[in-house]
Amino acid sequence: MDSHAEHATDTHGHAHPELGFIRKYVFSEDHKIIGVQFLFTSIIFLGLGGILALLVRIQLAWPHAEIPLIHNYFADNGGRMSESFYNMCFTMHASVMIFFVIIPFLTGAFGNFTIPLMIGAGDMAFPKLNMMSYWILWPAFVLISFSFFVDGGAAASGWTAYPTISSVAMPAGQGLASPAAPGSGPGQVLWLLSLLCVGVSSMMGSVNYITTIINMRAPGMTLYRMPMTIWAMFITAILQAFALPVLTVALILQTLDKTIGTTFFLPDGLSFGNWSPEVGGGQPLLWQHLFWFYSHPAVYIMILPSMGMVSDILATFARRPLFGYRAMIYSIAGIAGLGFIVWGHHMFQSGMDPRLGTGFMVATIMIALPSAIKTFNWLGTIYRGNLQFTTPMLFALGFVSLFIIGGLSGIFMAATPVDIYIHDTYFIVAHIHYVLFASSLLGIFGGIYYWFPKMFGKMMNDNVGKAHFFLTFVLCNCTFFPMHMVGLAGLRRRIPDITAGALEAKLLPLNEFMSISALLLGLAQLIFVANFLWSIFFGAKASQNPWKSNTLEWTTGDPVPGHGNFDTVPIVHCGPYEYGEHGDKDNCPQTEKSTTPATH
Amino acid sequence: MGNKGWSVLFGVTMLACAIGFGISPLMGWWMPEGVSTHAGAVDGLFYLILVVTTIAFVITEVILVVFMWRYAETPDGKPPIAANAGFPSFLKPFERFLNDQHKVELAWTIVPSIVLVVIVFAQVNTWADIKYATRNRNDATAANKARSQVAVSARQFEWRMRYPSVSRFKGWMANPAATRKDFESFGKIPHFNDVHVVNELHIWKDHPVVVHLTTRDVIHSFNLPNFRVKQDALPGKMIPVWFTPTKVNCKWDESRQRYIDGYDPAGKKEKDKEYTWDIACAELCGWGHYRMIGRVFVHKDQAEFLDWLQKTEAEGTRRN
Known part of the structure; x- marks a missing residue:
C-alpha cells in the first residue's frame, strides 16, 4: 500500500508546469476543480428542479386558477396549466433532482473533492477519466434541457418511466410521437439518452473512486483509519459499479422500443384508440425489475455519502470521537448489501407474484436495523460533547432529526399489507422527501458549509448560514410533514386536480398550507445562493484548519492546495476522530502521534 | 440565537x-x-x-x-x-x-x-x-360459496366492467357443478350477451368477489381506498383481485329510475361523501389519470344485485 501511495505522489506531486486557464479551470484534471465543477452545475440544476417543484405545488393548491407568469403559454386552456404539462413538471422535477442534483452533488462534487484530500493522495487514480466523467454530463445537460422544447414537451410518464405509457411507439414512419401521452414522444427519447450519459458519468466516477481508495491511501492510512465520508463514498462507489450496468441496459432496451420498434417491454394485444401495435411479446414488468434493481440501490447512493459527511461533521463540532466507528462502517455496508435485495418493495402492487413480495418485505424491514444503529451512534457521538453550533453542525443535526422521520415512515411502506393502502399516495411522497430533501440535501448543505473554506479559501457567512438553516429546517417540515396526513387520507400522487376524488377534495386547505410553505422554502434557498456567491468573492479569508478538524484535507500547506494537494506525503498516525481528550488541545490531526491509547 | x-x-x-x-x-x-x-x-x-x-x-x-x-x-x-x-x-x-x-x-x-x-x-x-x-380459492361447486365475478378492463381513462348476463348468472346458481367450467373461465371468455357497464362496480354485502383485472393500453391501478384494495393492471396479464364488502352504500331511486350510491342506510343520508367509494386509478396513466374514477355500489343482498343486473341488461337490449 505504502509504495503505491508514494508512487502516486511522485507522479502527481510537484513537477507540473503552469497550465493555461482552459486546462486549469475548464478541462481540468485536478479532482478539486472537477469537484467544484460538479458543485456549480448541481446548484444550477437544483434551481431548475426547484422551479418545477413549485409549479407542481402551485397546481396542487390552486387547481382551477390561472398559473402566474406563464399563463400566456396556456391561452387555449384558460390560462390554466394543462394536465400533460403538470405530468411533465413532476416527472422532470424528480428526474432532475435525482440524476442532475443529488447524485452529482454527492458522488460528483463531494466524492471528487474529498476522496484524494482525505486519504492523503495527490489526485485520483485516473485524472483523465475523472475529467471525462464530468464532461460526459454535458451532453446530458443539453439533451435534458432541449427536451423541454420538443414536440409534446419533455418526458411526462414519471421519473420511473414505466412502460407501456413511456415506451409505446407509433408504426414505423410516423415519427417518435406516442399514442399514449404527448410527453412520451421525442421528449422521452431525449430523457432516455440523457440518463444514459449520466449513467456513464457515474460509472467512470465509481471506478475511479474505488481504485483511488484502495490503491492511493497515504502511508499509515489503514482502512480503519479512514474517515466515515470516505467509507461512505467507497461503499457508494461499489453500489454504483454493480447497479448501474443494469439501468444502462434497461435504458438502451427502452430506447430501442421507442425508436426502432423492438418490443422488450410491450406485450401482445395492446390497443390505443383505434390503433393496435401488430407485434408484442414483451414484458412491462421486466422494466420495473431492471429499473428498481438500479434505482433502489440509487436511493442509498443518494443517502450514504450524506450519512458519511454528517458523521464527520458531528464528531468535529461535538469535539467527541465518533461513537461506534466500526459499527458505523458495518451498518453502511449492511445497508448497501441489503440494498441489492429489496428492489421488489417498489412492486408489491405491480402484479409481481405476491409470494415474492413477502420475501422482499423481510429484507426491506431489516434495513431499518442498520439505519437505527447509525442514528443511535450519532446520538452517542454528541453525548457529553461540547457542541459548537456552527452552520454545518446545525445542518448535520437537522439531518439526524429528520432522517429519523424519513427512516421510520419507511417501515409503513415496507409492510406489504399496509402498503396496499398507502402505495402511490402522498405518504410515500412524504417519505421520499424526508429522505431526499430533509436528509440528503441537508447533509449536502452541511458539506458545502463545511468544506467551503477548503474549496475557495474563504469562509461562508455563519449568521446568514444560520438564517438559511432556520428557515430551511422549519419550512421543509411545514412542506413535507402534512404529506403524511393527506396521504393517509387517500390523496393519490401524480394528480393535477385534487378535487376530482371523493376522498381528496376536502384536503385542499392542507394543500394550500404545504404549497405556501414550499414557495417560502424555495425563496429561502436564495439566501444560500447569495451567501455562496458573495462568500466566494468577499468572504472572510479562511485559515488552514478553521474547524480544528483532524482529517488530512486540513493539513495541506495552503488553505486551497494546488494540483497535487500535499507538499510532502502525509504520514498518518491515528484515526480521524480523536477529539476532546488531549489536555489543553482538543483535537489530534491524523498526521500527529496520538497521545491517547488507540480506541479502534 | x-x-x-x-x-x-x-x-x-x-x-x-x-x-x-x-x-x-x-x-x-x-x-x-x-x-x-x-x-x-x-x-x-x-x-x-x-x-x-x-x-x-x-x-x-x-x-x-x-x-x-x-x-x-x-x-x-x-x-x-x-x-x-x-x-x-x-x-x-x-x-x-x-x-x-x-x-x-x-x-x-x-x-x-x-x-x-x-x-x-x-x-x-x-x-x-x-x-x-x-388462500382465495373459489368454491365453484356450491352456489352460496362461489365468488361473484366481474371482469374489469382498464383503459385511458375509464374502467370497463363486464358482468355475466342474468341467464349465465342464474345458470351458475341453479347448477354449480354442471356450469363449473363456464364459471371458472368467465374472466377469460366473454359471452356475446354479457353485461357491459362503464365505471360502476356492483357487488353485494358480505359476499366475496373476484375482479379479473386487465388493461388494454398502459398500466393502471385498481385502487379502492375504502376497501384497502390496490392492484396494478398490467398490460398482457390478467390479475385476480379478491375482497369482501361489509357495508351497503346504494339503493333504488324511484324518481331517477336507477340505483344510486353515496347512500348511508343507517342515517338515510344521500350523497354522503363517506359512502361514496371511488375506484381511483393510482398509477400514472396519462393526462386524464386524475379523473379516471369509477364508483363502487354495494347492494344489500344478491336479490338486489340481480335486480340491478336485470334492469341493466334490459336497458342494453332496448338500446340495441
Whole structure:
C-alpha cells in the first residue's frame, strides 16, 4: 500500500508546469476543480428542479386558477396549466433532482473533492477519466434541457418511466410521437439518452473512486483509519459499479422500443384508440425489475455519502470521537448489501407474484436495523460533547432529526399489507422527501458549509448560514410533514386536480398550507445562493484548519492546495476522530502521534 | 440565537409535527373507515407500526433535543461539562454497562432487531390472506360459496366492467357443478350477451368477489381506498383481485329510475361523501389519470344485485 501511495505522489506531486486557464479551470484534471465543477452545475440544476417543484405545488393548491407568469403559454386552456404539462413538471422535477442534483452533488462534487484530500493522495487514480466523467454530463445537460422544447414537451410518464405509457411507439414512419401521452414522444427519447450519459458519468466516477481508495491511501492510512465520508463514498462507489450496468441496459432496451420498434417491454394485444401495435411479446414488468434493481440501490447512493459527511461533521463540532466507528462502517455496508435485495418493495402492487413480495418485505424491514444503529451512534457521538453550533453542525443535526422521520415512515411502506393502502399516495411522497430533501440535501448543505473554506479559501457567512438553516429546517417540515396526513387520507400522487376524488377534495386547505410553505422554502434557498456567491468573492479569508478538524484535507500547506494537494506525503498516525481528550488541545490531526491509547 | 436556542427550535418543530399528526384524525386527515373484511387487519397492522415508530420517534428526538440543550458549548466557548464527569445520578446503576461501548452497541442492535422481526411476522398472514391465490380459492361447486365475478378492463381513462348476463348468472346458481367450467373461465371468455357497464362496480354485502383485472393500453391501478384494495393492471396479464364488502352504500331511486350510491342506510343520508367509494386509478396513466374514477355500489343482498343486473341488461337490449 505504502509504495503505491508514494508512487502516486511522485507522479502527481510537484513537477507540473503552469497550465493555461482552459486546462486549469475548464478541462481540468485536478479532482478539486472537477469537484467544484460538479458543485456549480448541481446548484444550477437544483434551481431548475426547484422551479418545477413549485409549479407542481402551485397546481396542487390552486387547481382551477390561472398559473402566474406563464399563463400566456396556456391561452387555449384558460390560462390554466394543462394536465400533460403538470405530468411533465413532476416527472422532470424528480428526474432532475435525482440524476442532475443529488447524485452529482454527492458522488460528483463531494466524492471528487474529498476522496484524494482525505486519504492523503495527490489526485485520483485516473485524472483523465475523472475529467471525462464530468464532461460526459454535458451532453446530458443539453439533451435534458432541449427536451423541454420538443414536440409534446419533455418526458411526462414519471421519473420511473414505466412502460407501456413511456415506451409505446407509433408504426414505423410516423415519427417518435406516442399514442399514449404527448410527453412520451421525442421528449422521452431525449430523457432516455440523457440518463444514459449520466449513467456513464457515474460509472467512470465509481471506478475511479474505488481504485483511488484502495490503491492511493497515504502511508499509515489503514482502512480503519479512514474517515466515515470516505467509507461512505467507497461503499457508494461499489453500489454504483454493480447497479448501474443494469439501468444502462434497461435504458438502451427502452430506447430501442421507442425508436426502432423492438418490443422488450410491450406485450401482445395492446390497443390505443383505434390503433393496435401488430407485434408484442414483451414484458412491462421486466422494466420495473431492471429499473428498481438500479434505482433502489440509487436511493442509498443518494443517502450514504450524506450519512458519511454528517458523521464527520458531528464528531468535529461535538469535539467527541465518533461513537461506534466500526459499527458505523458495518451498518453502511449492511445497508448497501441489503440494498441489492429489496428492489421488489417498489412492486408489491405491480402484479409481481405476491409470494415474492413477502420475501422482499423481510429484507426491506431489516434495513431499518442498520439505519437505527447509525442514528443511535450519532446520538452517542454528541453525548457529553461540547457542541459548537456552527452552520454545518446545525445542518448535520437537522439531518439526524429528520432522517429519523424519513427512516421510520419507511417501515409503513415496507409492510406489504399496509402498503396496499398507502402505495402511490402522498405518504410515500412524504417519505421520499424526508429522505431526499430533509436528509440528503441537508447533509449536502452541511458539506458545502463545511468544506467551503477548503474549496475557495474563504469562509461562508455563519449568521446568514444560520438564517438559511432556520428557515430551511422549519419550512421543509411545514412542506413535507402534512404529506403524511393527506396521504393517509387517500390523496393519490401524480394528480393535477385534487378535487376530482371523493376522498381528496376536502384536503385542499392542507394543500394550500404545504404549497405556501414550499414557495417560502424555495425563496429561502436564495439566501444560500447569495451567501455562496458573495462568500466566494468577499468572504472572510479562511485559515488552514478553521474547524480544528483532524482529517488530512486540513493539513495541506495552503488553505486551497494546488494540483497535487500535499507538499510532502502525509504520514498518518491515528484515526480521524480523536477529539476532546488531549489536555489543553482538543483535537489530534491524523498526521500527529496520538497521545491517547488507540480506541479502534 | 443562543447556543441553547437551537435545541428549543428542534424541540418545538418536532413537537409541532407530533401534534399535527395527533390531531389529524379529528380533522379528517386520516384513513377513511374500512368497508371490507380484511380492512380491519390492515388497519391493525398500520396501528401496530404507528405505535412502534411513535415510541422510537419520541425516544430518539427527545434524546437529541436534551443532548443539544445539555451539551451546548457555553457562550464563552467553554465545554459544558468536564471531560471526566460521571453519569447523572439516575444512570449511576448502569454505569458499568454504559461505559462498555460493545455492550451498548450490542443492546441497541438486538432490541430493534427483535422489534423488527415481530413487525415482519405480524404482516405475513394478512398479506397472504389478501393476495395469495392459494388462500382465495373459489368454491365453484356450491352456489352460496362461489365468488361473484366481474371482469374489469382498464383503459385511458375509464374502467370497463363486464358482468355475466342474468341467464349465465342464474345458470351458475341453479347448477354449480354442471356450469363449473363456464364459471371458472368467465374472466377469460366473454359471452356475446354479457353485461357491459362503464365505471360502476356492483357487488353485494358480505359476499366475496373476484375482479379479473386487465388493461388494454398502459398500466393502471385498481385502487379502492375504502376497501384497502390496490392492484396494478398490467398490460398482457390478467390479475385476480379478491375482497369482501361489509357495508351497503346504494339503493333504488324511484324518481331517477336507477340505483344510486353515496347512500348511508343507517342515517338515510344521500350523497354522503363517506359512502361514496371511488375506484381511483393510482398509477400514472396519462393526462386524464386524475379523473379516471369509477364508483363502487354495494347492494344489500344478491336479490338486489340481480335486480340491478336485470334492469341493466334490459336497458342494453332496448338500446340495441
